[in-house]
Amino acid sequence: MGGAERTARKRRQQRTAGADAVARARGGNDTKKVIAVVAAVVLVAAVVIGGVLWTNASKNATEGQKIQPAAPAAADYPERREGVVVVSGAQDAPATIDVYADFLCPVCGAFEQAYGQQIEQKVAQGELRVRTHVLPMLTEKSDPPGYSLDAANAALLAADEGKFSEFHDSLFANQPEEGKRGYSDEQLIELGRELGITSKSFADGVRAGTYDAQLQAELQRVLADPSLQRDFGNGQRGFGTPTVVAGGTIVDIGDQQWLDKVIQQAKS
Known part of the structure; x- marks a missing residue:
């Protein structure tokens, strides 16, 4: 080799x-x-x-989205803001209910879907007066936090412009998911424009949080009111949304006939 x-x-x-x-x-x-x-x-x-x-x-599903305006009510009826409560319907309506709700609360959204039109019809027919309490209970449950309070404040400002029902219905019809992004101030202002609100005071009030302090004070009052607390089982009592009160008593909204029963009882 x-x-x-x-x-x-x-x-x-x-x-x-x-x-x-x-x-x-x-x-x-x-x-x-x-x-x-x-x-x-x-x-x-x-x-x-x-x-x-x-x-x-x-x-971030709501980012850049337009809040679609809900269809206007079939008939006009008086509506006014009293502090942080919005009263809809005739003063002499035989029945009055107080509705406590949060714009981010998914159960409130389901309640509006199930009974919103029925309630508006009864109000338009003069049979019912509704006192709506928009509460910022879930302010910390959006990402970023704050949507619940921002929406409630904007709704009260819309009430000052005579557009509460349309604004209220639009927010529930386009309700964001709890735990995710809500709508920004600019999106709420744009919804107002779509509904015919053009005043500078509305836009300024949305950005400044005109009713924020009053709404937070109202929430604390409601949470401390024993008449608004319910039994959630296992010895737990507290307040939750949605809550409907008629004649000082919490209504069982699990009964599908609750609205007719409230009106019938008020007339009897």
């Missing part, structure tokens, strides 16, 4: 030994396993990134 041949064979042996060492350091030389592991890591990373992007998009 010549010297050149011996040198070439030695180099081949060194390359083979080096490859074996690398394979041992990697736990073996199964290339398919290495590729599979790398592919799995890439897939997991893609799923995580996709999940983060989807979560952020879902959380």
Whole structure:
């Protein structure tokens, strides 16, 4: 064997030994396993990134959205603000109910969907007067916090402009999800414009939080009122939204005939 041949064979042996060492350091030389592991890591990373992007998009679903105005009430009826309570309907209506609600509360949204039109019809027919208490109970439950209070303040300002019902119904018809982004002041102001509110005082009041302090004081009053507390089971009592009160008594809104019963009782 010549010297050149011996040198070439030695180099081949060194390359083979080096490859074996690398394979041992990697736990073996199964290339398919290495590729599979790398592919799995890439897939997991893609799923995580996709999940983060989807979560952020879902959380910010209201960003840049226009709040669609709800259809106006079928008939006009008197409406006025009394402090932080909005009174709708004729003064001499036989029945009066107090409705306590939060614009972010999903159960309040379901209540409006189930009974909102019926209540408006009874008000328009002169059979019912409604005292609406918009409460900022869930102010910390939006991201960022504050939507519950901002919406309540804007609704009271809309009442000053004679547009409470339309504003109220629009916010519930386009209700954001609890725990996610609500609507900004500018989006609330734009809704007002869509409903015909063009005064500078409305926009300024939304941005400044004109009724914020009064709304927070009203919430504390309501939370401390024993007549508004209910039994939630397991020895727990407290206040929750929505709550409807008629004649000083909390109404069982689980009864689908509750509204007719309230009016009939008031007339009897």
